Amino acid sequence: MSTRPTDAQGDDELLRRYASGDDDAFTEFVVRHHESVVAWVTRRIGSRPEVDDIVQETFMSVMSSASNFEGSSTARAWVYGIARNRIARQFRRRTAEPATFESLGELGLRAGWGDPEVEASRAESIAEVHRALKRLPDDAREIIELRDLEGFSNPEVAQILEMNVPAVKSRLHRARLALMAELNSEVADG
Amino acid sequence: MAEDREIAGIRCMQVLEKLDDYVDGALDATTQDQIERHLEGCDWCTKFGGEYGALVTTLRSGLKSAAQADTDKARDLASALLARK
Numbered sequence: 690m691s692t693r694p695t696d697a698q699g700d701d702e703l704l705r706r707y708a709s710g711d712d713d714a715f716t717e718f719v720v721r722h723h724e725s726v727v728a729w730v731t732r733r734i735g736s737r738p739e740v741d742d743i744v745q746e747t748f749m750s751v752m753s754s755a756s757n758f759e760g761s762s763t764a765r766a767w768v769y770g771i772a773r774n775r776i777a778r779q780f781r782r783r784t785a786e787p788a789t790f791e792s793l794g795e796l797g798l799r800a801g802w803g804d805p806e807v808e809a810s811r812a813e814s815i816a817e818v819h820r821a822l823k824r825l826p827d828d829a830r831e832i833i834e835l836r837d838l839e840g841f842s843n844p845e846v847a848q849i850l851e852m853n854v855p856a857v858k859s860r861l862h863r864a865r866l867a868l869m870a871e872l873n874s875e876v877a878d879g
Numbered sequence: 880m881a882e883d884r885e886i887a888g889i890r891c892m893q894v895l896e897k898l899d900d901y902v903d904g905a906l907d908a909t910t911q912d913q914i915e916r917h918l919e920g921c922d923w924c925t926k927f928g929g930e931y932g933a934l935v936t937t938l939r940s941g942l943k944s945a946a947q948a949d950t951d952k953a954r955d956l957a958s959a960l961l962a963r964k
């Protein structure tokens with residue numbers, strides 16, 4: 690639903706042109722995506738020396754598999770998926786399902802649903818929201834970052850996380866509720 | 880203590896499950912209408928849905944716009960990678 694800074698058709702075209710021998714098209718593709726990939730990798734692993742290596746390996750992989758890109762989702766989502774795999778390889782991050790099985794009802798209650806004590810329309814500042822986001826489990830934080838901060842659609846997030854769309858929607862919903870719960874506890878803690 | 884109330888033929892719990900699609904405007908007209916009628920009669924869902932929507936809006940207010948910075952770094956990387964082919 691959100692508009693992308695770079696148009697997806699242009700990305701597909703650049704990959705096609707590169708695959709048929711036009712090196713300038715690759716350069717243009719890197720220029721389009723480099724900064725946001727650097728920012729996202731940094732957000733994921735923090736400001737470390739490995740960021741540059743991961744970004745470099747990501748675009749190297751783009752270069753070697755440009756001809757295999759099938760446009761199943763968007764090129765931007767494809768690049769993020771590659772970067773995510775590089776991060777996982779480097780840091781051996783487990784991408785397993787979360788171990789908690791809190792019911793949606795319980796999660797909703799913690800998030801303040803049906804609680805008459807919760808102040809009406811309490812507006813959080815962006816800074817407060819980002820602080821609370823940092824305290825969420827990694828899988829919850831990651832899906833909110835992709836969907837709401839990077840602006841990917843549900844099908845794009847599904848491609849990046851290698852999940853199906855219903856699973857993405859379910860994880861996103863739980864993640865947003867967990868974020869609300871975190872914001873509530875911040876208020877409760879003073 | 881919250882209960883799962885049924886208003887306009889839909890329970891609060893079902894409204895909760897559909898909040899993301901509601902916020903995204905991705906519901907079919909019938910469900911959208913049903914949820915709106917539920918909200919008219921349910922103060923919990925109105926308040927909670929409002930907060931939920933506000934949170935998503937706050938998150939997305941930081942959505943990155945097209946960046947035109949530091950293309951030199953990107954060009955250098957592309958040249959280095961192409962030279963290694």
Ligand SMILES: [Zn+2]
Nearest residue numbers: 891921923924
């Ligand atoms: Zn309700």
